[in-house]
Amino acid sequence: MPLSIRALFFAAYRDLLGTPRLDVDLPNGSTVADLVLELRGRGAPFDSLPTEPAVAVNRHYALPSDPLQSGDEVAFIPPVAGG
Amino acid sequence: MPLSIRALFFAAYRDLLGTPRLDVDLPNGSTVADLVLELRGRGAPFDSLPTEPAVAVNRHYALPSDPLQSGDEVAFIPPVAGG
């Protein structure tokens, strides 16, 4: 059974991709890095995402090597500019 | 003609001396240090003033060596504690 991931895109990334979210199926055992690879592999405009973007899994910053679980909310976080 | 000086005492100094001001006559050419000497020479409670107190002449901090002029307002400034 594949992993069902919900990817979220904010600000510049949302504008780049033209969507705020995307549901993605990945093979079991996939990591954050695998999700980035899968998306960038789709070609334009996805290949304009950074090769190692900041990512939050279930609202916590995550490492590329972090494994994903089905139902995870994976947010692509452009460079932040609060304040 | 002697110098006529008005000495002001604040906070702990006023409490110490029991007065907020004193008119003092000094010889021509006297300095801030001379005024302090004259006052401390009066004995108790004046001799409890520091030998080198912070002093402001006409509302500017002054040096012991600063000369005085007739009519000067010389304030004895206890250690400050604003804020």
Next chain:
Amino acid sequence: MIHVAVTSDPIDTIAVLARVGADDHGAALLFLGVVRNHADGRSVSGMTYEAYEEMATPVLKEIASEVVKRCGTDRVTIVHRVGELAIGEVSVAIAVSSPHRAEAYEASRYVIEEIKKRLPIWKKEHYTDGTDKWVEGMKPAAPERAGSLAERPI
């Protein structure tokens, strides 16, 4: 007492300040981030702030908790605005109080610097020439831990 919020309403800065203070606190500090009329030499007409709200609130709480541990004050209030802001409007208000002033300055500065580093909020500058641009911000640092399931917060 920690209070944090992300809000689309104008920030009531007085209310933010009123949340801090205690009988044994001798210093209070209110920092305001304000939308200004220029950036990098360009004339700015306004700003749009966008947040990943479900994450921004816990990140603010985390930053406030760190301040309590590091700076020894237990009174921290942080409110960040989102939406369309005009020049002069407050984008973020940070209030802290503490027994002595040194900790208040340290705490306030810590909060705003951490916000700039890791709060998932973005801003788009609207220029007076009609164009706009997302502000180039900072890439949040990856968490300091080994990437294992066991250590990942659930």
Next chain:
Amino acid sequence: MIHVAVTSDPIDTIAVLARVGADDHGAALLFLGVVRNHADGRSVSGMTYEAYEEMATPVLKEIASEVVKRCGTDRVTIVHRVGELAIGEVSVAIAVSSPHRAEAYEASRYVIEEIKKRLPIWKKEHYTDGTDKWVEGMKPAAPERAGSLAERPI
């Protein structure tokens, strides 16, 4: 725009803050010194502030002018209270604003540190046991100049 005051009225902190800010300023900072309920382990019931007012106001102006030169902000407001203050009352309010936050923090801190060093104001602590004491403060530094008539400000 510099504004300073020594007043026996309660400080309107909102009004102090409202005096700073400009369309090209991205940061504003309000510092409040507050009377607290203890000092050196003793329980305090209130505080009496006394000023050499004719000198305190020009010294505040001098400090504010130094901030303008050093920190590159031209918006500084300082209001210091005198008289009888209860626990929780504001003894001093300092508001600054500047294009960027670093200067605002620097300016605010400079003002309060210089106040502690040289503003001719004193405070008497009233303890809950009925006694009181002038707070041991700092001796203001002598001016950095040769002691000649010509150089003394008139």
